[in-house]
Amino acid sequence: MAEKGNIKELFDNEMALSRPRSLAEEAADALRAMILLEKLPPGSPLPERDLSDALQISRTPVREAFRQLEVEGLVEYSRSRRPRVANPSLQELTQYLMVLGVLEGFAGEQVCLHATDQQIAEIAELNERLSANDGKVDPLDFFEIDMAFHNAIVKAADHPPLIETHRQYNARLWRARFISSKRKGGQGSRMLAHQAIVDALQKRDPQAATATLRHHMENAVANIKTARAERNYEATLNEQ
Numbered sequence: 001m002a003e004k005g006n007i008k009e010l011f012d013n014e015m016a017l018s019r020p021r022s023l024a025e026e027a028a029d030a031l032r033a034m035i036l037l038e039k040l041p042p043g044s045p046l047p048e049r050d051l052s053d054a055l056q057i058s059r060t061p062v063r064e065a066f067r068q069l070e071v072e073g074l075v076e077y078s079r080s081r082r083p084r085v086a087n088p089s090l091q092e093l094t095q096y097l098m099v100l101g102v103l104e105g106f107a108g109e110q111v112c113l114h115a116t117d118q119q120i121a122e123i124a125e126l127n128e129r130l131s132a133n134d135g136k137v138d139p140l141d142f143f144e145i146d147m148a149f150h151n152a153i154v155k156a157a158d159h160p161p162l163i164e165t166h167r168q169y170n171a172r173l174w175r176a177r178f179i180s181s182k183r184k185g186g187q188g189s190r191m192l193a194h195q196a197i198v199d200a201l202q203k204r205d206p207q208a209a210t211a212t213l214r215h216h217m218e219n220a221v222a223n224i225k226t227a228r229a230e231r232n233y234e235a236t237l238n239e240q
Contacts, residue, residue, distance in 0.1 A: 024064035042087035073172035101217030108209030
């Protein structure tokens with residue numbers, strides 16, 4: 001008979017079960033993609049009945065998907081509690097991104113001081129994947145690699161309060177970071193910034209790692225401001 005202390009290890013190593021994805025998770029994935037790609041623009045209403053018909057599921061998992069996307073800052077509710085695509089102000093996004101920059105800067109410092117060589121190598125490998133796929137894959141696929149790069153840095157910091165706080169802030173900035181990630185005008189500077197981050201981590205230079213990560217987030221703010229200005233300019237041209 002297996003000892004009690006070995007049960008978890010046995011299941012982790014040999015018999016771990018893959019949890020089937022719920023309808024709510026699948027609905028959230030579909031809606032998230034539509035929102036990030038702006039096929040559902042900011043401020044668009046999200047009629048529960050129409051979405052349940054389109055996704056061929058009941059309204060209950062649609063409501064659950066809304067709750068998940070609300071946490072991510074992608075869905076908000078009107079005063080009458082009608083769901084719509086969130087449209088946060090530039091000031092709000094800037095404030096969240098600046099806090100995120102502080103968090104990721106601290107993560108970079110901790111990685112330099114405490115991470116293993118293997119963890120830093122894995123971060124560098126993700127950066128190589130970004131470089132290899134820049135402009136060659138679907139924007140959402142590229143964005144997932146981009147977020148994996150940043151999350152790997154935070155994870156390697158091995159600082160549970162930091163990891164949890166970063167998760168909460170990052171969850172509310174998916175669309176903002178996606179806009180920054182896909183903006184073609186900033187792709188070259190973004191890849192240079194990623195390489196500078198990797199260089200600082202490999203040299204285990206805490207000050208450089210902190211500075212490059214915070215500066216990278218400042219660039220994200222600039223990209224979002226430019227993207228909004230470009231969108232407003234296009235809207236003005238279309239009205240003429």
